[in-house]
Amino acid sequence: MQNAELDGLKKLRGGAFFIIISPLLETIAFILFLPSLIGGVFAGGAAGTASGGAAGGVAGALGAAIGVTIIFIAMIVIGAVLGILGVLRLRSGFSILQSLGRDVGIGSTGGTLYLVGLILTLIGAILTLAIIGIFILVIAAILTLIGEILLGVGLYKVGDVYNEGLTKIGGILAAIPMGLISFVGYILVYIGLGKIINMVSSGVSPMAPYGYPQQPQYQPTYQQTQYPQPTYQQPQFYQVGQGVIKSDGYAKVYLYTTTSGVIVSAVMQNPQLTSSYINPITINPGNNEITIYFGNVSQLQIGNQYVITITINAGGNMIPVNATVVYQG
Numbered sequence: 001m002q003n004a005e006l007d008g009l010k011k012l013r014g015g016a017f018f019i020i021i022s023p024l025l026e027t028i029a030f031i032l033f034l035p036s037l038i039g040g041v042f043a044g045g046a047a048g049t050a051s052g053g054a055a056g057g058v059a060g061a062l063g064a065a066i067g068v069t070i071i072f073i074a075m076i077v078i079g080a081v082l083g084i085l086g087v088l089r090l091r092s093g094f095s096i097l098q099s100l101g102r103d104v105g106i107g108s109t110g111g112t113l114y115l116v117g118l119i120l121t122l123i124g125a126i127l128t129l130a131i132i133g134i135f136i137l138v139i140a141a142i143l144t145l146i147g148e149i150l151l152g153v154g155l156y157k158v159g160d161v162y163n164e165g166l167t168k169i170g171g172i173l174a175a176i177p178m179g180l181i182s183f184v185g186y187i188l189v190y191i192g193l194g195k196i197i198n199m200v201s202s203g204v205s206p207m208a209p210y211g212y213p214q215q216p217q218y219q220p221t222y223q224q225t226q227y228p229q230p231t232y233q234q235p236q237f238y239q240v241g242q243g244v245i246k247s248d249g250y251a252k253v254y255l256y257t258t259t260s261g262v263i264v265s266a267v268m269q270n271p272q273l274t275s276s277y278i279n280p281i282t283i284n285p286g287n288n289e290i291t292i293y294f295g296n297v298s299q300l301q302i303g304n305q306y307v308i309t310i311t312i313n314a315g316g317n318m319i320p321v322n323a324t325v326v327y328q329g
Contacts, residue, residue: 004096004100005100008092008097009200010093011096012090012097012155013190013197014089015086015088015090015091016186016190018082018085019086019186020183020187025079026079029071029072029075029076084115087151093107094108094154097158103157103161106150106154107153107157110146110150110151112147113144114144116143117141117143117146118140118144121137121140121144123136124136124139124140125137145177148174148177151175152185153175155171157171158171158196162196162199162200164195165192167189167195167196168192170184170185170187170188170191171185173185174189235258238256238321239322240255240287241254243308244328246328246329250291252291252325253289253308254288255283255310256287257284257288257314259314262312263282263290263313264311264318265311266292266308266310275293275294277293278293283312297327301327302327305325305326306325307323307324309322310323
């Protein structure tokens, strides 16, 4: 991942370098060769006149003009090509960083819009004689302008992700589509990206909040030991033998359980009587003798069987257990 991250950052820095060189070449061409072109024309004309009359003057002027013009056009073309290469590298760098989860996708969008604007500019220039050509040139200018702004915003976001001040300032200036301001912005971006590349090369990834770098994450390798998984058995509660209930309202039942539990309630069914006393309320694995008091049981018939539903809390699970008792009077 770090190699891809460095590759993306280096592409951004290379793109910024090309964009710095591009206007420099064009500016040098205009500053140096336009005066030379004019001077060459006059010098060639004067030399030609002195040596061979009017015809020689014209030939000398044309020769000087053609030579200077070729150099001038070559520098302009090279500058334009470098500018396009710079945008392509910026767009590629943004795309790589975006694929790594960095929030810089707006820069890639800006590069795309800028390139589309350049293509439309070329098409519009070819169709200038038609009305549609002018319309295309207007659209191209708008797209190029938006693309320049988004490229600057993307560079600012790179500085923000890596907490690098020069890159952030440079991105802000680069987003201002005014020649000198944008030019200075890309110089600052170039310097700032150099610092970011050094930081990432040293093993520090994007800066965490409060300026603390995120340390490289190491994943320990180990073998998991397979242990036999214990088999879980559902707790069992059931009555042992026959329970009895007497005229004094006391019932006695025996319950067998495989786990500990707490008796929550005991209710006789048909007739429905609720107990007011249970002893013990805590039961343990094995056989447990339970005494339950129901109070007035005069409505029971001697010799009849009655069902008592005993609710037991076993590890948070409420488990009802039915026990039968015979009324002995």
